[in-house]
Amino acid sequence: MKFKIYIVVISLFLISSCTSEKAGAEKEEPVEVESAQEEEPHEASETAVELTPEQFVIGKVELGKIAPKNLSNVIAVNGLLDVPPQNLVSVSVPLGGFVQSTDLLQGMRIKKGQLVAVIENPEFVTIQQDYLESTSQLEYLTLEYERQKELAAEKVGPAKNFQQVTAQYKAMQSRVNGLKQQLAHLGISASKLQPGNITRTLPIHSPINGYVTEVNTNRGSYVTPTDVLFKIVDTEHLHVELTVFEKDITKLKVGQKIRFTLPNESGRERMATLHLIGREISPERTVRVHAHLDKEEAQLIPGMYVKAFVELNSNTVPALPQEAVVQSEGKDYIFVFKGERQEKGTQMRDFQMVEIRKGVTESGYTEIVEPAAIKDLIAVKGAYSLLAKIKNTEEEGEGHGH
Structure with missing residues (x-):
């Protein structure tokens, strides 16, 4: 009976062992999974940037060499538009008085000799009266002088009478001449002055052609000879007054060309020619430089601020449009086009940011000093769009790192 039990146990063990080996064998067999081959990803770097066709268009990227x-x-240098002293006039009155009339306004165009104001003062009447009375007395003394002169020559009358008349005659001559000069100072013609045309008003006329830049009076106000009633400027001969630092003065020569722009016209350049170089250094260690405009323009106004460039010499150099050069962290870069490639069915354009050393910048172009031998295409427009994409990529990378 025991023998039968052992046979049954051994049989069950053998059956169990076979079953376990079969199961283990089935478990160790590898499972084949079918997978699609993916394209090898593009190698990225901190100076590389890739654009899709849409990004290329949106960024307005253009290529050039x-x-x-x-x-x-x-x-x-910096400076101002100015006029020579003879083209800027301050209008005042020779004698004090009340402003009877004026119709000037700032910006008005006036001509030489045009009436700008009328001044009223009783003193004007007194001067004219004195002149007319003095001329009458001079006429009498002239006749008396001639008569006494003849008598003295014939030794008929005493010499004392002739001497006295001579003194009176010469004194009156001096008085008449003095009053005549006062009338001329007032703008009154002594030769045309008659007892019937004495006036208490004085007309003030413009001494030059130009524009009114200041009006400092009005009807009824009292003005003195030290008051400036109006300022008139003739803008037909504007010049450029530039401020040059002491270290650059030795580079300047009369006749050099100067390009300048106005603050509100950054895209338009005007030309001038260096005419005079100052001979005095200011406390700020600068020197004034005077240049004449190559072409006069009526719309320019004295006092306008200008930004100017004095041309020292001219060279042919390798250059790119100014907007092709971008600055990042104090360094200058350009983006070199590295070609096109397919990635997941999209045609990608690759660019490499390359550090450069730039030279002169003029008329929208920048000299490329190093490396100047690049023959590849370069992003001449849209460079800042490429720089922005690199910056965004860096920020995203830092964000994932946190």
């Missing part, structure tokens, strides 16, 4: 350009070595 470094090309030779005739650029000048320049000195950047």
Whole structure:
């Protein structure tokens, strides 16, 4: 009976062992999974940037090459538009008085000799009266002088009478001449002055052609000879007054060309020619430089601020449009086009940010000093869009790192 039990146990063990081996064998067999081959990802770097066709269009990227350009070595300076002293007039009155009338306004165009104001003062009447009375007395003394002169020559009358008349005659001559000069100072013609045309008013006329820049009086106000009633400027001969630092003065020469722009016209350049170089250094260590405009323009106004470039010399240098050069962390870069490739069915354009050393910038172009031998296409427009994409990528990477 025991023997039968052992046979049954051994049989069950053998059956169990076979079953376990079969199950283990089935478990160890590898399962084949079919997978699609993916494209090898593009290698990224901190200076590489890729654009999809849509990004290329939105960023307004345009390609070009470094090309030779005739650029000048320049000195950047600031200054103002100004006029020579003879073209700026301050109008005042020779004698004090009340302003009877004036119709001038700032900005008005006036001509030389045009009436600008009328001044009233009783003293004007007194001066004219004195002149007319003195001329009458001079006429009498002239006749008396001639009569006494004849008598003295014939030794008929005493010499004392002739001497006395001579003194009176010469004194009256001096008085008449003095009053005549006062009338001329007032703008009154002594030769036309008669007892019937004495006036208490004085007309003030413009001494030059130009524009009224200041009006400092009005009807009824009292003005003195030290008061400036109006300022008139003739803008037909504007010039450029520039402030140049002491260190740059030795580079300047009379006849050099100057390009300047106005603050509200950054895209338009005007030309001038260096005419005079100052001979005095200011406390700020600067020197004034005077330049004449190559072309007069009526719309320019004295006092306008200008930004100017004095051209020192001209050279042909490798250059790119100014907007092709971007600045990041104090360094200058350009984006070199590295070609196109397919990625997941999209045609990608690759660019590499390359550090450069730039030189002269003039007329919208920048000299590329190093490396100047790049033959590849370069992003001449849209460079800042490429820089922004690199910056965004860096920020996203830092965000994932946190």
